[in-house]
Amino acid sequence: MSGWVRIHAGLLQRAVALTVALLLASCGLWMDSEHMLARAQKARAEGDLNAALVELRTLLRKDPQMLEARAALGEVSLEMGDVASAIRELELARNGSLPLERVAPPLARAYLAGQRPADALALLDSVPTVSTVASLSTLRGTSLLALNRGAEARQAFETAVGIDPKSVDALLGLASAVAVDDVAAALATTDRA
Numbered sequence: 001m002s003g004w005v006r007i008h009a010g011l012l013q014r015a016v017a018l019t020v021a022l023l024l025a026s027c028g029l030w031m032d033s034e035h036m037l038a039r040a041q042k043a044r045a046e047g048d049l050n051a052a053l054v055e056l057r058t059l060l061r062k063d064p065q066m067l068e069a070r071a072a073l074g075e076v077s078l079e080m081g082d083v084a085s086a087i088r089e090l091e092l093a094r095n096g097s098l099p100l101e102r103v104a105p106p107l108a109r110a111y112l113a114g115q116r117p118a119d120a121l122a123l124l125d126s127v128p129t130v131s132t133v134a135s136l137s138t139l140r141g142t143s144l145l146a147l148n149r150g151a152e153a154r155q156a157f158e159t160a161v162g163i164d165p166k167s168v169d170a171l172l173g174l175a176s177a178v179a180v181d182d183v184a185a186a187l188a189t190t191d192r193a
Helices: 002-027 033-045 049-062 067-079 083-095 100-113 117-125 134-146 150-163 168-179 183-192
Strands: none
Touching: 033 049, 033 067, 049 067, 067 083, 067 100, 083 100, 100 117, 100 134, 117 134, 134 150, 134 168, 150 168
C-alpha cells in the first residue's frame, strides 16, 4: 500500500506544480512588458475594460516607466468613467517622453470630461498638428464652445469638417456652434451628420 501512496503522492505533487505554473503564467509574472501590453490592448478591443485595467495596473507595477501602458491605462480609465484617474495617468504619460500627438487627444477628452475646457484648449493649442487633424480640431472646437467662444468654435469645427467631411463629431460640433446664431442652419448641418 505504501508504494501505491508514493505513486499517487508524486502524481498529486506534479499536478499541483503544473497548476501553480499555469496560474502564474496566466497572471503575467513570466511575461515581458510588451506581451502584457498586447494582452491589455486585446482585452480593451474585445470590450473587456476590467481585464484591460487589471492587466495594465499589473504591468505598471512591474514596469512603472512604460509610458505607453500608462497612456493606455488613462484611456481605459476614461472609458470606464474614472476621469480623475484618467487625467492623472495621461498627465504622467505626457510628462514622460511620449509624443504629444499621442497623449493630447485622450488627455483633452479627459479634461473636457472633467469640466476643464481651458486646460484642454491650452493643451490642444500646444499641438503643432491641431489644424491638420480632424479629431484634434473637433476637440479644440468643443473646448472653445464650452468656454462660450462660439465664433472660434465654429471656425475650429469648420476646419475639422474641411479635413474630414464625414466626421460625425465635427459636423455635430459645427451644428452646435451654428445653433448659437442660426437654428435652421444648425438643423441642416445636423442632417448632414
